[in-house]
Amino acid sequence: MINPKYKKRAKFYKALAHPTRLFIIDQIAQQEKCVCELTEMVGVDISTISKHLSLLKNEGIVVEDKRGKNVYYTLKCPCILTLFDCVKDSLKEDG
Amino acid sequence: MINPKYKKRAKFYKALAHPTRLFIIDQIAQQEKCVCELTEMVGVDISTISKHLSLLKNEGIVVEDKRGKNVYYTLKCPCILTLFDCVKDSLKEDG
DNA sequence: ATAATACTTGGTAAATTGACCAAATGTTCA
DNA sequence: TGAACATTTGGTCAATTTACCAAGTATTAT
Numbered sequence: 240m241i242n243p244k245y246k247k248r249a250k251f252y253k254a255l256a257h258p259t260r261l262f263i264i265d266q267i268a269q270q271e272k273c274v275c276e277l278t279e280m281v282g283v284d285i286s287t288i289s290k291h292l293s294l295l296k297n298e299g300i301v302v303e304d305k306r307g308k309n310v311y312y313t314l315k316c317p318c319i320l321t322l323f324d325c326v327k328d329s330l331k332e333d334g
Numbered sequence: 335m336i337n338p339k340y341k342k343r344a345k346f347y348k349a350l351a352h353p354t355r356l357f358i359i360d361q362i363a364q365q366e367k368c369v370c371e372l373t374e375m376v377g378v379d380i381s382t383i384s385k386h387l388s389l390l391k392n393e394g395i396v397v398e399d400k401r402g403k404n405v406y407y408t409l410k411c412p413c414i415l416t417l418f419d420c421v422k423d424s425l426k427e428d429g
Numbered sequence: 430a431t432a433a434t435a436c437t438t439g440g441t442a443a444a445t446t447g448a449c450c451a452a453a454t455g456t457t458c459a
Numbered sequence: 460t461g462a463a464c465a466t467t468t469g470g471t472c473a474a475t476t477t478a479c480c481a482a483g484t485a486t487t488a489t
Contacts, residue, residue, distance in 0.1 A: 241376065245353035251421060253351035257477085258340035261347075274436060281336065284479055289437055291477095308435050308486050316427075322420050326346060329413060352447085369466060379449055384467055386447090403456050403465050 254298035259283070260291050261323075263312075267301065268320055273309040349393040354378070355386050356418075358407075362396065363415055368404040 255261060259281055266272055266280065274292065278285045292312055295301045300319060304311045314320075350356060354376055361367055361375065369387065373380045387407055390396045395414060399406045409415075 241353050241357045245356045247425060248356055248418075248421060249351050249353045251425060252347050252356075253476095256344050256348035256351045258336050258344045259477095261340045261343055262336045275434090285436070286438080286480080287478055289435095293437080305436095305485095308433095310436065316424065318420075318424060322417060322424075325413075325417050325420065326343060329411065329417075330342060330346060332411075348446095354447095370464090378447095380466070381450080381468080382448055384465095388467080400455095400466095403463095405466065 251298055254294055254300060257291065259288075260295060263288070263291060263295065264300065264314065264319065264323075267312050268314055268317065271304070271311045271313040273311050275309070277312075346393055349389055349395060352386065354383075355390060358383070358386060358390065359395065359409065359414065359418075362407050363409055363412065366399070366406045366408040368406050370404070372407075 255264075262281065263272075263277055266277060272280075274285060274289055277292075278288045281288060292301065292303070296303060296312075299315055301312045302315045304313070350359075357376065358367075358372055361372060367375075369380060369384055372387075373383045376383060387396065387398070391398060391407075394410055396407045397410045399408065
């Protein structure tokens with residue numbers, strides 16, 4: 240059926256389709272954060288955060304940097320914030 | 335936990351997170367289509383397409399226009415195509 | 430080496446999603 | 460009115476998602 244590129248695009252949107260992952264992206268856009276910092280901010284199990292980050296990494300949205308005991312995450316490309324603004328604007332318009 | 339706006343944003347991305355729905359949006363961006371036309375293009379049950387359209391409508395992405403026996407769908411705001419291009423570009427860059 | 434901290438991975442259970450079928454609704458046309 | 464077509468809605472089932480816990484891995488510090 241439908242061109243396989245649609246599947247790939249859908250997978251990308253799916254990576255963004257969770258409140259916690261959007262929150263994580265907003266946070267690390269400001270400054271790199273390690274898993275335990277994000278865990279404390281969100282208030283769920285650390286394994287849950289780790290899996291969200293793993294998913295974002297697989298989708299090429301974030302990159303990790305292991306330093307010492309910690310793993311720090313940052314945005315792979317800040318251009319995703321442009322996309323965020325675009326969506327936020329369009330959500331502002333309708334109810 | 336996390337600001338409820340994240341939930342709303344996530345819901346919007348979720349609406350885009352399906353190959354069939356992306357295909358539908360691309361198609362109706364070119365020209366309005368009725369449910370049965372989209373059904374034939376995609377090749378699944380008409381009820382499945384109807385539900386995808388209903389979801390897109392609830393998210394404010396498409397609008398419907400009932401004319402005669404048919405229901406025609408169009409994009410509520412073509413600005414979503416800008417967002418699409420942005421995502422397509424970023425997917426082109428990494429493998 | 431051992432303990433402590435940070436993170437990842439595997440398992441499980443509950444919730445959600447997506448597909449189909451069948452039935453209900455609405456519109457046109459004879 | 461009744462038949463035919465277009466669409467929506469409800470039900471069911473399989474697959475996916477997400478959260479937690481527990482166990483495993485890796486690094487630092489004693």
